[in-house]
Amino acid sequence: MSVPAADTPGLERMYPYCCLGILMLIGLGSSAWAQAPDTPQMLRAETVADRIWYFRGESGQASAANQGYTSNAGFVLTDDGVLVFDALGTPALAQAMLQAIRTITTKPVRRVIVSHYHADHVYGLQVFKAAGAEIWARGEGRIYLDSDLARERLSERRTTLAPWVDERTRLLPADRWLDLRAGESMDFDLGGTAFRLISAGHAHAPDDLMLLVVAPRVLFAGDLYFNGRLPFVVDGNTRGWLLDIEAMRALQPRCIVPGHGDMSCAVDDDLRLTADYLQFLRAQMGAAVEELSGFDEAYAAIDWSAYADLPTFEAANRRNAYSVYLEMQVEMLGAAAEQAR
Numbered sequence: 329m330s331v332p333a334a335d336t337p338g339l340e341r342m343y344p345y346c347c348l349g350i351l352m353l354i355g356l357g358s359s360a361w362a363q364a365p366d367t368p369q370m371l372r373a374e375t376v377a378d379r380i381w382y383f384r385g386e387s388g389q390a391s392a393a394n395q396g397y398t399s400n401a402g403f404v405l406t407d408d409g410v411l412v413f414d415a416l417g418t419p420a421l422a423q424a425m426l427q428a429i430r431t432i433t434t435k436p437v438r439r440v441i442v443s444h445y446h447a448d449h450v451y452g453l454q455v456f457k458a459a460g461a462e463i464w465a466r467g468e469g470r471i472y473l474d475s476d477l478a479r480e481r482l483s484e485r486r487t488t489l490a491p492w493v494d495e496r497t498r499l500l501p502a503d504r505w506l507d508l509r510a511g512e513s514m515d516f517d518l519g520g521t522a523f524r525l526i527s528a529g530h531a532h533a534p535d536d537l538m539l540l541v542v543a544p545r546v547l548f549a550g551d552l553y554f555n556g557r558l559p560f561v562v563d564g565n566t567r568g569w570l571l572d573i574e575a576m577r578a579l580q581p582r583c584i585v586p587g588h589g590d591m592s593c594a595v596d597d598d599l600r601l602t603a604d605y606l607q608f609l610r611a612q613m614g615a616a617v618e619e620l621s622g623f624d625e626a627y628a629a630i631d632w633s634a635y636a637d638l639p640t641f642e643a644a645n646r647r648n649a650y651s652v653y654l655e656m657q658v659e660m661l662g663a664a665a666e667q668a669r
Contacts, residue, residue: 368492369395371424373432374591377544379405379521381432382585383416383425387557387639390417390448395492396485397421399448402548402585403429404541406519409438412461413539413548413585415452418492422452426459437461438518441525442502443550443587444533445469447481451493453500465502466527468535473501506537510568511575515542526579528552531569532559532587540579547581555589555598557639558605561648566606566655573603605635609652617656626653 373381382402390396401414403425410429415422429437440456442465443449453463472478478499485493508514510529515522522543528536532551539548551559552572561569576584576599583593592598616626627649635641 368420369397369424371421371428373403373428376402376583376585376591377541377546380541380544380546382548382591383428384590385416385448385588387589389643390489392489392492395421396448396489398588400585400587400589401425401449401452403437404521404523405433405435406438406521408519409435411518411521411523412437412440412456414443414449414550414587415440415456417448417451418489419452419455419497420492422455425452426455439464441465441537441539441548442469442535443537443539443548444535445472445478446533446551447485449550449587450499451485451497454498457500462504463500463502464504464506464525466535466537467505467507468530469502470505471534473499508537526575528572528575529568530565531572532561532564536572538576540581545580545582547576547579547584549576549584549586551587552576553584553586553592553599554602555584555586555592556601557589558635558641558644558648559602560640560644561606561609562651564651566610566652567659570603570606573599573606608634609649610656613649613653614656614660616653617660623650623653 371383374384376382380402382400385398385400386394388394388398390398396417399414399417401412401416403410403412410433416425426437437456437459438461440453440461440463442453442463445465457463482497482499486495486497506514506525508525508527510527512527514525516525517523521541524540524542526538526540528538530536536550536552538550538552540546552569553576577596581595583591584595585591612630613626616623627646632645635645
């Protein structure tokens with residue numbers, strides 16, 4: 329059996345830039361401006377709701393040419409300062425994000441909430457830390473920081489994303505590690521604005537964390553929600569992920585900012601793509617495991633046409649399917665052991 333190409337989650341997600349020296353928008357809804365080669369991105373914040381903005385990364389494979397700008401981040405302006413959600417995937421992007429924030433307000437960035445410790449969301453943390461912000465994340469993020477995977481990823485990106493990731497790029501731990509089990513939440517107030525942090529357990533990553541801005545009911549979902557493209561499932565837990573999608577619906581958010589793709593205010597419709605895809609993977613791979621089919625045989629026999637035209641299909645689908653194939657094996661072995669007791 330041939331195993332899908334080994335890669336770590338999120339490698340395909342980073343930031344686009346053009347080779348023109350004239351500043352212009354990169355397509356409708358883009359938050360990046362075209363730049364000359366080797367010129368850092370200039371980011372433009374997109375409005376989500378009153379005093380809430382986000383930066384939208386582009387779909388596609390991360391590279392030095394696009395500066396790895398494929399993930400999203402956002403911020404909320406309060407009376408006491410700014411709360412940021414995620415820090416993008418390079419210090420240069422985070423610096424551009426900070427500069428864009430300063431065109432809107434002179435208030436300081438007080439806090440950064442980390443959706444999960446994947447490289448495309450956290451390599452910019454050092455910029456916000458230097459600006460005086462406090463970093464919050466779920467405690468499970470320490471597992472990644474202490475892993476060989478984190479060190480190998482940083483080394484790889486110092487090559488593939490040079491000069492935007494280099495020897496000065498560092499992985500920062502949180503200043504406050506939150507002990508929140510799956511489904512638990514924590515309310516807090518900053519500058520008169522009410523927020524709720526929601527633990528998603530292990531879905532896309534072991535340390536998934538969502539942020540609800542309570543009054544306008546805007547949800548920053550991190551990589552639990554990919555809008556208009558396939559999610560990355562490697563190292564995820566699809567059973568938990570599907571439960572989290574239902575939990576998102578139950579929150580009745582007015583709008584959701586995903587980890588990748590456009591903001592959505594048609595929540596039920598747009599969540600359906602991710603949910604349907606995860607259910608499809610589980611059904612197909614579960615049937616293969618039950619029938620004792622090898623992965624290659626099973627994958628080749630599946631009709632993928634409903635998803636084949638979506639961004640990231642080529643980069644993600646086979647790896648996603650293999651990850652779920654292994655997940656279903658573990659689930660079925662666990663069920664068999666339970667029955668034998």
